[in-house]
Amino acid sequence: MREILDDLSDMLSDADPVRRAQIKSRQPLPQRFYESADIGETADGYSILLDGKPIRTPAKQLLELPTRKLAELLCAEWNAQSEEINPVSMPVTRLVNTAIDGVAADPQALVEDILRFAGTDLLCYRADGPQRLVERQTEMWDPVVDWAQTTLGARFLLAEGVMHVEQPKESIAAVGIHLSAFDGPIAIASLHTFTTLTGSALLAMAVAREFLTAEDAWTAAHVDEDWNAEQWGEDAEARARRDFRWGEMQAADRALKSLS
Template sequence: MRDILSDLEAGRQLSDPDPVRRAQIQMKTPLPKRFYEQAAVVPGEGGFAVHLDGRPVRTPGKALLALPSEAAAALVAEEFGAQEDVVDPVTMPVLRLVNTALDGVAADPQAVLEDILRFCATDLLCYRADGPEGLVDRQNRHWDPVLDWVRAALGARFNLAEGVIHVEQPRESIAVLGAHLAQRPQPLRLAAIHLMTSLTGSALLALAVERGELDAEEAWQAAHVDEDWQIEHWGQDSEAIARRAMRKRDFMAAVRLLEALGR
């Protein structure tokens, strides 16, 4: 399921899950010229559809691109409107996420839910450094409040470990989060949560953002505590900077979509 969700549009334009590699491939692939003058949101029976010059947009799987809220559809229309001479899917993260939801997640939402739960079993926030003290303190400061919220708001407790040695999580906690996710079966919402989870390595961070407990910047910073520590001490190369920027763009697109769908 993760392979399907990585790049459902897979074709020639979105051919690699790594954002930098995908951009490199994209630069070698001729992009279609912008063929429309206007992108608009049109209400209808299926929700709010995106139209280009009066014609409805469809997903790669030929489904009508219609969203349940006008605000969500407007995000996609804005991405189409922002295209200039060519249409570059790499610069349209909300559209790619919506296509994934409508063509992939809608067909098997349970598989996506279960994949999110697999992340819970090895969640980033549960694996702590044994040193140096500065890193340990930083992890505690960013991660402990999220675990406290999960325990207080959802009733799920998680075990912590030092290093990379696997720690078993209580089945009851995983079941609680499964029940929580089952109340959010909408394909667009699940797709956004799954994308945030895979980009951060933490389903708990993704759920905290989805519930409004953390804002997007706080979650992104929490997900990169270890990486930022390494950067501060050893520096960072240009390719890593570009990869992180593209991943953050996709993460923020998922957050914007969730906000447009409503809590």
């Protein structure tokens, strides 16, 4: 069983979905080797047991979870596997592995990356036409920018086109202050997932603070893409990639909510 788990850990360990797909395509999926996944208790939380044996991360750390709700999410992913174990269908497990093995050692690195996104946030760069697209961006994005100013104390400047606009340092610092409330590695990993998938730290914070649902944030992040699809048609490959990324967004949202 150890050899199978080691192979599976290799598939689960890469944060890049394209890289994961490449790894998966080069080797057969491992057969399901356990009858059932169950939740165990540890000194500091919960673990996932495969036929009574605890799972470890790719870095061989005990996969320990802070809440039972989160343990239930992982347990469901492991029990949902059929004859083969497919890491692609286990997004919460992948996120937790990343949090334990990577984020926990240096959470500030992800916080700083989120703040870099805030400095060039998607919501701050507006189209100068056509008018209907401008209206859609205004409708979807302005409420989030206004919320950031009133709730986070962060005023963001808007620009047309791709010309860079320097955001006030006080605004970036304000976002950083609110990020500090999410101090666990799984929470930070979830926020970073929101940010990188949407291209917006403001959308990420709006989801984390429950100003927006994950679905509303996802729609807001794809205003431009949806507009182009309406004008020129939708590419099947792009749709498949977007659907996969939406699954990752949902998994991060479920993980974050399970921590409370």
